Amino acid sequence: MSTKPSTAIVRHPLVELTRARLLEFLRDPGAFFWVFVFPMLLAVALGIAFRDGPQTMPGCQTICPPGVSPVGSDPSVRYIDFLIPGLIGLNVMGSCMWGMGYNLVDSRRRKLLKRFAVTPMNRTHYLLSHMVARLVFLVLEVAALLLFGMLVFGLEIRGSVPAVSVVALLGTVAFSGPALLVASRTESTEVASGWMNFVQLPMWVLSGSFFDYQRFPEVVHPLVRLLPLTAMNDSLRGLVNHGDPLWAHGSALLVMAAWGIGGFLLALRIFKWQ
Template identity: 40%
Template sequence: MKKWDNNQLYQLIKTQFLETIREPSVLFWGIGFPILISIGLGLAFTRSSNTQFHVNVVTSDTHFINSFIAPYSVKNIHDQAVTYSWSVSDSTLGNTTYIFRESSWKDAIVALKRGEANLILTDSAGTPYFHFDPHDTQAQLLYMKLSALFRHPVVKINDKQSHIQPLTLKGVRYIDFLIPGLIALGILNALMWGISYNIIERRSQKLLRRMVATPMRKSNFLMAIIFVRIVMNIIEAGILFLFAWLFFGITIQGNIGALFLLFFAGNIAFAGIAVLLSSRTEKTEIGTGWINAITMPMMILSGIFFSYHNFPDWSIGFIKLLPLTVLTDGIRSIFNEGASWLQIIFPSFLLSALGVICFLLGLKRFKWF
């Protein structure tokens, strides 16, 4: 042990690790926050309970409501507001409840703007008219459901004659899409903020000036920070996966060894970028701006919370080249598609090469003060 006590790199790693784990905020944002995101989005997009739509009805003719809505609905009066609840049962696709609220046109527009209504319904001579944003897919779905319901309000869906076969395979749920993205995002944020901001803050507070007075090698100092952050990333990703496995049944369908290889390659890539970014920056305000400039576009474009194929076709090629996209796509392919070593070697090599090049450039440019 005495030999290790005199080892500079060991002492730096020990110091960095103790500084990291004694900060409650670091543990919350690294471990607690991703779990909270997975709970919220997982429950929102994986539940199989009732779907509820809200419709504002604007009409001066009570005959329309009495003919189309009232016979099949339950009328409720609350605070002088009249609503009609129409429930349609379907064991295949889940039950649907339509909430119709009588209102003026002005109130209906306000409700639509606030997200309190999905669609506005009016009538002319007993014919229903639907008003909604044509780019809102939820409103489009509601329109198709309502128009079919008004044509045949008493027709019940016969499950035995239904040709719908719901897909419940693991890997096709939104939570299966989300968890690999959160793991990749955790690596990005932990390294960019845990390394870059840490170094820039110490430089701005003149702490690095004190360190240079000791016989400390720049490479040892940087590798100690990187090593501790990678260890913390392993712990954070492991806890997130354990939670997702216990609560949502997430599994790894591909090669676990390939997952570790890609995981370390992603850590190397963003650690190298973080070192390069912080190699000469002196002010935390400038450093925060640079970190956000790098992380925010990738968080939006790289398909963490939704598919990047929603962006224009001309941008897809560029998006696929982003380091976070490469890492996220690789982790998803292992989790959900059963990817093997051969499919992971090339993206792992690209990420590792990017990280090593950035680290060497950052090491060469690095200044203590």
């Protein structure tokens, strides 16, 4: 009795796990709204509110030394041009923290990870699948937001589109590391929510998504630039608003890579299934 060789294609475990993560996203209409629709609504609201630029307080005046222009005084860069890269950075951060970190903790709470522990699944493949799936969606999200800004607000991308894509990919990696780290051992979704808010809140305030972080005292600027959201915002604004080459933001790219790789390796070391 002869047997025919199987025609089934044996895929790499990482491919199958990533496919499962993508299907989970596509089956959740709420996730589509928060990833693609909500940032556009926020851009419309803030774009209308600040269409003429951010307003100063009555009776206040910006005073600069002779020959020095105030930050954000470039007449060719409108507030909406400044805002959209910041919204992209915020959305990438939120999508990674909640879409990856919270889901991992929820899976552990529902004992799903405990079931995975008795399979030959490699934890490296499992954690990487979350990161790769998020990369796929966030690249589409960044493209959608930029296209939306171009069509609705006349946003002009002055730099290289491939360079913008590199920053978007590296930004996703940067936030994936902390997201996986927060979720690596946390068992309660309430505790996870607290930790994720603790991680994100300083960047919401300090990283210059809605206003230039140089308004803060100069002594804190070096620390602010070490935050991954600051690095992503600065890189995107340099590329989109000023046409900078990618290499001009090499230090920011290194900051993002360090957060992503360092966070992932540490999460991999301390991760537990149950």
